[in-house]
Amino acid sequence: MSKNILETQGIGIQFGGLKAVNNVNFTAGEGEITALIGPNGAGKTTLFNLIAGFYAPTAGKVFFKGEDITALKPYQRTRIGLARTFQNINLFADMSVMDNALVGQHCRMTYDPISAMLSLPSKHKQEKASRKEVMEMLDFMGLADVAEEKAGSLSYGKQKNLEIARAMATKPELLLLDEPASGLNTQELDQLSQRVLAMRDRGITVVLIEHKMDVVMTISHKVMVLNFGETIAFGPPETVSADPHVIEAYLGKEDDEDA
Amino acid sequence: MKKNEMTLAQKIYRKSRLWVILLLVVIFPLIQIPKNGKMIFLADNYLLHMANISMMFAILTISLNILSGFTGLMSVGHIAFFGIGAYSAAILTTKAGMPILVGFIAAGVISALFSLILGLPTMRLRGMYFSVATMAFGEIIYQLIKNLEPLTGGTKGITKIPSIEIFGISFKDYRNFYYLMLLGLVLVIVLTQNLKNSRPGRAMLAIRANDIAAEAMGVNVVSYKLVAFMASAFFAGIAGAFYAHEMRYISPETFASVESASLLAMMVVGGIGSIPGAILGGAALTILPEVLRFIGEFRLVLYGAAVVAIIIFAPKGLGGLITWIDETLSGQRAKGSKHPSEAEAGEEAQE
Numbered sequence: 001m002s003k004n005i006l007e008t009q010g011i012g013i014q015f016g017g018l019k020a021v022n023n024v025n026f027t028a029g030e031g032e033i034t035a036l037i038g039p040n041g042a043g044k045t046t047l048f049n050l051i052a053g054f055y056a057p058t059a060g061k062v063f064f065k066g067e068d069i070t071a072l073k074p075y076q077r078t079r080i081g082l083a084r085t086f087q088n089i090n091l092f093a094d095m096s097v098m099d100n101a102l103v104g105q106h107c108r109m110t111y112d113p114i115s116a117m118l119s120l121p122s123k124h125k126q127e128k129a130s131r132k133e134v135m136e137m138l139d140f141m142g143l144a145d146v147a148e149e150k151a152g153s154l155s156y157g158k159q160k161n162l163e164i165a166r167a168m169a170t171k172p173e174l175l176l177l178d179e180p181a182s183g184l185n186t187q188e189l190d191q192l193s194q195r196v197l198a199m200r201d202r203g204i205t206v207v208l209i210e211h212k213m214d215v216v217m218t219i220s221h222k223v224m225v226l227n228f229g230e231t232i233a234f235g236p237p238e239t240v241s242a243d244p245h246v247i248e249a250y251l252g253k254e255d256d257e258d259a
Numbered sequence: 260m261k262k263n264e265m266t267l268a269q270k271i272y273r274k275s276r277l278w279v280i281l282l283l284v285v286i287f288p289l290i291q292i293p294k295n296g297k298m299i300f301l302a303d304n305y306l307l308h309m310a311n312i313s314m315m316f317a318i319l320t321i322s323l324n325i326l327s328g329f330t331g332l333m334s335v336g337h338i339a340f341f342g343i344g345a346y347s348a349a350i351l352t353t354k355a356g357m358p359i360l361v362g363f364i365a366a367g368v369i370s371a372l373f374s375l376i377l378g379l380p381t382m383r384l385r386g387m388y389f390s391v392a393t394m395a396f397g398e399i400i401y402q403l404i405k406n407l408e409p410l411t412g413g414t415k416g417i418t419k420i421p422s423i424e425i426f427g428i429s430f431k432d433y434r435n436f437y438y439l440m441l442l443g444l445v446l447v448i449v450l451t452q453n454l455k456n457s458r459p460g461r462a463m464l465a466i467r468a469n470d471i472a473a474e475a476m477g478v479n480v481v482s483y484k485l486v487a488f489m490a491s492a493f494f495a496g497i498a499g500a501f502y503a504h505e506m507r508y509i510s511p512e513t514f515a516s517v518e519s520a521s522l523l524a525m526m527v528v529g530g531i532g533s534i535p536g537a538i539l540g541g542a543a544l545t546i547l548p549e550v551l552r553f554i555g556e557f558r559l560v561l562y563g564a565a566v567v568a569i570i571i572f573a574p575k576g577l578g579g580l581i582t583w584i585d586e587t588l589s590g591q592r593a594k595g596s597k598h599p600s601e602a603e604a605g606e607e608a609q610e
């Protein structure tokens with residue numbers, strides 16, 4: 001067992017009377033792929049929002065690299081190496097693919113607005129390095145040939161890939177992927193699995209929300225199952241998929257959902 | 260990757276377009292035409308003055324664009340920063356006897372400081388509330404200018420503002436001032452363009468496009484809105500200093516809060532976020548009321564109708580029109596739309 005890069009302690013949030021996430025102790029082992037599954041409305045995205053700082057928890061704490069980050073704002077969490085993608089595509093539609101990804105490099109550059117306006121050497125140096133970095137990410141996600149096109153004009157599959165490329169451009173140590181596979185065709189799905197494995201090989205810890213069980217089972221080290229905001233199972237995929245609670249709450253219903 | 264071939268004409272156009280425009284605006288005040296057997300300047304003092312004011316408003320519209328066009332925050336009181344700049348320069352050079360250069364810098368800096376004071380408590384608010392705050396600010400500054408008589412001269416304004424002199428060259432003459440103004444405008448364009456294609460500029464554009472995603476990318480949304488607001492106010496203040504030294508007399512009415520609406524119209528007519536559009540919008544709406552002067556009060560109706568027509572028929576403004584013409588002439592029309600030849604087989608999602 002490697003050490004945990006991410007840990008939530010009794011995390012929870014309440015919207016009015018609804019406990020969207022309740023007392024969840026989630027962990028992600030450094031350099032591993034951890035999956036988060038559960039029926040629609042189970043609280044998966046809400047848990048991501050709590051980890052990334054978009055929601056303030058009503059209970060519990062978040063630890064990243066051993067430090068309590070519960071009070072940090074989302075942009076501060078990105079700076080220390082925690083990045084996320086969005087379930088509903090949240091790109092900068094009117095900006096080019098390249099510029100979208102360059103915004104991801106924002107916190108890895110340092111030059112200020114005055115240097116920007118005066119085009120000082122620090123700007124040129126950092127821009128050059130960032131563009132190289134970003135081009136690599138775009139290439140990795142199969143977007144190099146559309147770098148100059150508007151993000152909003154890409155196909156759905158490519159937009160999903162750009163979501164990931166942009167998050168990767170922040171140089172994260174931990175990457176939260178919210179349903180990256182939804183809406184992809186079989187071939188794209190296969191590429192996605194390969195890419196997630198490649199991210200892990202680069203040393204990035206990945207947490208993945210996913211509905212498709214076959215994807216989850218083949219690539220993840222551990223799986224957490226949420227239902228009505230609560231953890232009903234957390235462990236290696238083999239154990240989780242055999243858990244009667246899980247079969248009842250989630251796997252058993254899969255056929256109805258797809259119908 | 261094979262882009263569609265460029266024709267020779269398109270190549271020449273792309274290489275020369277900026278230089279041709281620059282050459283035209285540089286020689287414009289020097290063109291002479293024969294009249295009654297004598298050679299006279301095509302551009303008389305009235306025309307030159309109009310050109311100078313147009314360039315001022317172009318700077319002002321660009322400055323509003325840095326806030327509204329880049330980050331999406333709408334300022335409905337932007338004329339206040341123009342006024343703060345004009346009065347700062349005027350007061351410092353007349354009452355305090357400071358050098359003109361000091362007045363210029365102070366105009367920008369004081370204006371930016373005011374935006375900081377207004378921005379700190381309001382940047383966290385939703386866009387709508389920010390707009391209301393800027394509107395109130397515009398009115399407050401107007402009232403202060405009108406009523407702080409010892410400092411601003413009240414309704415009588417400030418007279419005898421010195422004209423600019425650099426290395427013994429006087430810019431009292433409208434023709435000379437034209438070149439100074441042009442230099443100022445070109446500088447503001449270059450600085451703004453540099454900002455747009457940079458780390459902070461992209462952060463601002465990202466905020467306008469999707470502030471939640473911008474935050475997720477590590478952008479401190481509140482502080483970049485503030486930076487945009489300050490840069491915007493700085494340039495508006497500089498435009499104000501130009502105004503004070505060109506007119507050499509300023510009074511409160513120029514900075515009445517309703518004038519902010521004209522600035523918004525200039526930006527929208529030019530196309531929000533477009534720098535060439537801001538220049539055209541600023542110039543067009545400065546000149547239009549003058550051209551329509553001969554029809555009396557009815558001109559305001561026509562002016563309004565013209566603005567509405569542009570918004571309806573050119574939703575991206577004059578800037579969008581220029582981009583369209585430019586792309587057509589340089590053969591880049593197809594860019595942005597997908598080239599079927601470039602789509603990798605099998606890569607496209609079949610949904």
Ligand SMILES: Nc1ncnc2c1ncn2[C@@H]1O[C@H](COP(=O)(O)OP(=O)(O)OP(=O)(O)O)[C@@H](O)[C@H]1O
Pocket residue numbers: 015020038039040041042043044045046047087
């Ligand atoms: N900001 C919010 N305000 C109120 N209720 C919310 C908010 N965000 C989420 N919820 C509620 O919390 C519950 C969990 O939602 P969440 O989006 O986390 O589910 P999910 O597991 O991601 O589902 P899906 O698989 O459909 O994406 C839902 O009942 C949702 O309506």
Ligand SMILES: [Mg+2]
Pocket residue numbers: 044045046087
């Ligand atoms: Mg979700």
